[in-house]
Amino acid sequence: MSIKDNILYFDEQLRQSPCRLVAVSKTHPVEVIKEAYDAGHRLFGENKVQELVEKYALLPHDIAWHLIGHLQTNKVKYIAEFIDTIESVDSLKLLVEINKRAEMYGRTLPINCMLQISIADEETKYGMSCEEADALLQSVEYRSMEYVRITGVMGIATNTPHEGKLRQEFRQLRSCFMYLKEKFFVGNDDFREISMGMTSDWKIAVEEGSTMIRVGSGIFGARDYSKK
Numbered sequence: 001m002s003i004k005d006n007i008l009y010f011d012e013q014l015r016q017s018p019c020r021l022v023a024v025s026k027t028h029p030v031e032v033i034k035e036a037y038d039a040g041h042r043l044f045g046e047n048k049v050q051e052l053v054e055k056y057a058l059l060p061h062d063i064a065w066h067l068i069g070h071l072q073t074n075k076v077k078y079i080a081e082f083i084d085t086i087e088s089v090d091s092l093k094l095l096v097e098i099n100k101r102a103e104m105y106g107r108t109l110p111i112n113c114m115l116q117i118s119i120a121d122e123e124t125k126y127g128m129s130c131e132e133a134d135a136l137l138q139s140v141e142y143r144s145m146e147y148v149r150i151t152g153v154m155g156i157a158t159n160t161p162h163e164g165k166l167r168q169e170f171r172q173l174r175s176c177f178m179y180l181k182e183k184f185f186v187g188n189d190d191f192r193e194i195s196m197g198m199t200s201d202w203k204i205a206v207e208e209g210s211t212m213i214r215v216g217s218g219i220f221g222a223r224d225y226s227k228k
């Protein structure tokens with residue numbers, strides 16, 4: 001299947017669903033991304049700041065870019081001008097910096113931010129507990145921010161073929177979303193995204209209420225890190 005076919009396949013699969021597709025283009029060159037773009041796709045995800053900045057410069061500017069990888073505070077300045085959504089916000093300190101840089105660039109639209117919640121077994125994976133996300137949203141600092149908009153939560157499940165385990169982790173993320181929604185965002189439609197599901201588990205994630213799946217190899221093929 002070509003990249004275009006893959007995009008059309010996901011369009012078809014998600015047609016009846018509120019879920020959207022983030023095409024994860026990390027490690028793939030701009031020519032390849034252009035194929036997905038030409039098939040009509042406009043929502044792409046990258047996990048590294050430098051790679052994202054390079055690709056942003058070379059591709060049409062009606063693409064909505066999502067940063068999905070860990071973001072260091074000192075790199076926020078490189079993406080603040082153009083980024084649509086930062087899915088990997090994992091601390092108040094980072095959010096403070098994002099707000100500051102968005103203000104400095106005089107953005108007309110706030111930067112959409114999602115709180116990354118750790119749901120997997122692996123301790124190495126970034127993300128906050130739901131309690132930490134709760135504390136962030138209660139903080140005085142967050143409450144005074146004008147240049148960020150919290151649009152939901154994001155999570156990366158354990159890399160496992162066990163469906164029961166995946167469902168349990170996706171449910172954990174969804175309950176965290178519901179808890180935060182009830183507590184901080186009643187009647188506020190900004191907070192509506194649950195970003196979960198990748199190539200191997202997106203169908204299960206959609207069944208468990210995902211509103212945003214992040215698919216890389218399922219669209220662009222396997223990644224060859226040795227070329228980098």
Ligand SMILES: *Cc1c(COP(=O)(O)O)cnc(C)c1O
Nearest residue numbers: 024047068198199214215216217
């Ligand atoms: C790479 C990546 C994906 C996509 O992974 P695939 O298995 O290729 O679909 C999704 N989310 C995050 C955070 C990633 O880093």
